[in-house]
Amino acid sequence: MSGGTPLSNHSPRPPGQPVHRLVVVGIALALLLVLATLWLHLYLKSLEKPYVEFKGYRIATAERFNSFLRQGDNRARFMRLSDFLRERGVGDVVPSYKLVRQGTDWQDIGEPPFAIPPAGQWHNMVRTLTLLRDEVEPAIGPVEILSAYRTENYNRKAGGATGSKHREFCGLDVIPKSNISRKELVEELRSLHARLGPESNFGLGIYRGLRFHIDTCGYRRW
Secondary structure, three states: OOOOOOOOOOOOOOHHHHHHHHHHHHHHHHHHHHHHHHHHHHHHHHHHHOEEEEEEEEEEEHHHHHHHHHOOOOOHHHHHHHHHHHHHOOOOOOHHHHHHEOOHHHHHHHOOEEOOOHHHHHHHHHHHHHHHHHHHHHHHOOOOEEEEEHHHHHHHHHHOOOOOOOOOOEEEEEEEEOOOOOHHHHHHHHHHHHOOOOOOOOOEEEEOOEEEEEEEEEEEEO
């Protein structure tokens, strides 16, 4: 018929083609959502405090310690230190990771919060941990470790003494976990120091508040 509608010159769209495009778009949007969620998670993590506060002191978080272990051979060295202390019967006095805390002011002085002492000094901490377990904690209760080994840089920037026993992995700065009063704490520590005497090599330092120092590298008190 001469008056009929002419046929289109365009070929028909293959069946299913719009569906394929929707799938691709959906996958792309899903990937963008995953990336946006990951970015938001990392951003929020960056805003978190790298420390927890304990009685006014800033203690580096477990996340910071895990980050420290991932650097160089720190994990292997830390495991050797832990094994050493366990073999000498003091591995369970305090968690080993607390013994590589340099201090609570690392942010102020721009130093790492953790450091592993040289292997030649590890035996010094055995005696100090024994003193902590057998004498100090029975007298005043459990304590939290605020500072143990310190590098030369950390000790200098923190204003530590040149001959600080923290440099020898012999000293611990600690604070009671209990609600003991300062008066009672001082009385207990001084009594303990006097009772153990020079043969104990017990070094005792009492700071402001409830923070105090113990070591077994020389009998003295301040």
